Amino acid sequence: MKCQLCKSEAILRSPRLCETHFIEYFERKIGKFIDKYRLKNKKLLVTISGGKDSVVISYVLSKLKEKYNLSLEYFFIRLGIPYFTEKSEEIAKNVTDKIGYPLTIYDLKEKEGFVIPDIKYKPCSYCGMIRRYILNRYAYENEFDYIVMGHNLDDEVFFIFNNLFGKNIPQIQRTGPLTETIKEKKLIGRIKPLYYLTEEEILLYAKLNNLPYIGCACPNSIESTQKKFKSNTVFTREQKLNLVYSILEIKKYLPEEEIEIKFCEKCGYPTTSNVCKFCRTKEKTQKGELKQKRKR
Ligand code: FES
Ligand code: ZN
Numbered sequence: 001m002k003c004q005l006c007k008s009e010a011i012l013r014s015p016r017l018c019e020t021h022f023i024e025y026f027e028r029k030i031g032k033f034i035d036k037y038r039l040k041n042k043k044l045l046v047t048i049s050g051g052k053d054s055v056v057i058s059y060v061l062s063k064l065k066e067k068y069n070l071s072l073e074y075f076f077i078r079l080g081i082p083y084f085t086e087k088s089e090e091i092a093k094n095v096t097d098k099i100g101y102p103l104t105i106y107d108l109k110e111k112e113g114f115v116i117p118d119i120k121y122k123p124c125s126y127c128g129m130i131r132r133y134i135l136n137r138y139a140y141e142n143e144f145d146y147i148v149m150g151h152n153l154d155d156e157v158f159f160i161f162n163n164l165f166g167k168n169i170p171q172i173q174r175t176g177p178l179t180e181t182i183k184e185k186k187l188i189g190r191i192k193p194l195y196y197l198t199e200e201e202i203l204l205y206a207k208l209n210n211l212p213y214i215g216c217a218c219p220n221s222i223e224s225t226q227k228k229f230k231s232n233t234v235f236t237r238e239q240k241l242n243l244v245y246s247i248l249e250i251k252k253y254l255p256e257e258e259i260e261i262k263f264c265e266k267c268g269y270p271t272t273s274n275v276c277k278f279c280r281t282k283e284k285t286q287k288g289e290l291k292q293k294r295k296r
């Protein structure tokens with residue numbers, strides 16, 4: 001199988017490219033994303049979890065920094081999950097050392113007084129909310145333009161199907177490669193530069209560039225629906241791309257969501273209730289109320 005651009009051996013079937021042309025193609029795609037969503041000269045908060053996606057996007061953005069005049073800060077949240085957090089932190093440090101950047105570490109225990117293992121019931125769903133809250137608050141306080149997320153094309157395909165299967169149309173409205181920053185609402189937008197790239201392409205890019213990443217998933221998410229979905233479905237890269245393009249098109253016809261945003265009585269950050277979920281979780285955890293498994 002030959003590369004579609006030169007006579008060298010191709011390392012991937014779709015797109016059919018050799019090593020050199022694949023790396024060029026991959027980085028060009030991220031560059032195009034920066035152009036398309038006008039991210040030139042922006043201040044970006046890059047969160048590294050230690051997984052392949054965050055490691056790859058951290059690395060590519062550091063390579064494109066000069067060309068697009070990006071201002072980058074790399075951020076790691078120490079969640080306190082035994083072994084997993086230590087291993088992820090080691091990888092985040094390795095990556096930032098490799099690209100010559102400092103790593104900001106946010107220690108959940110030190111700053112907020114609890115760790116994820118204090119939450120015994122569905123810790124992953126709380127963990128996602130906690131990470132989103134911390135990132136948004138840090139990005140707002142430090143005047144970032146956007147938060148960089150590592151979501152890829154396969155994540156997005158799962159998100160779309162999962163919400164279609166659950167008849168959850170308002171969630172579909174929230175999908176997409178970028179959400180806008182609304183400073184008056186203290187909401188910092190999120191960008192997903194890997195949105196148009198598959199997991200296979202990301203893994204290959206990591207391998208070709210000798211990038212370390214954590215091979216195991218969060219110990220609390222072993223049986224996740226997403227994992228099952230990914231291992232049970234076979235879509236081609238074109239089908240996945242066509243699905244997200246179609247959804248982005250359909251979104252234009254969906255009515256804009258009207259959510260009334262209030263500011264949390266305790267922390268002052270956006271919420272839909274009087275006290276935000278983060279503050280409620282923090283309080284319950286400190287009182288030990290999230291330490292027991294719920295009875296089913
Ligand atoms: Fe954080 Fe599972 S507990 S992802
Ligand atoms: Zn080639």
Ligand code: ZN
Nearest residue numbers: 264267276279
């Ligand atoms: Zn709050």
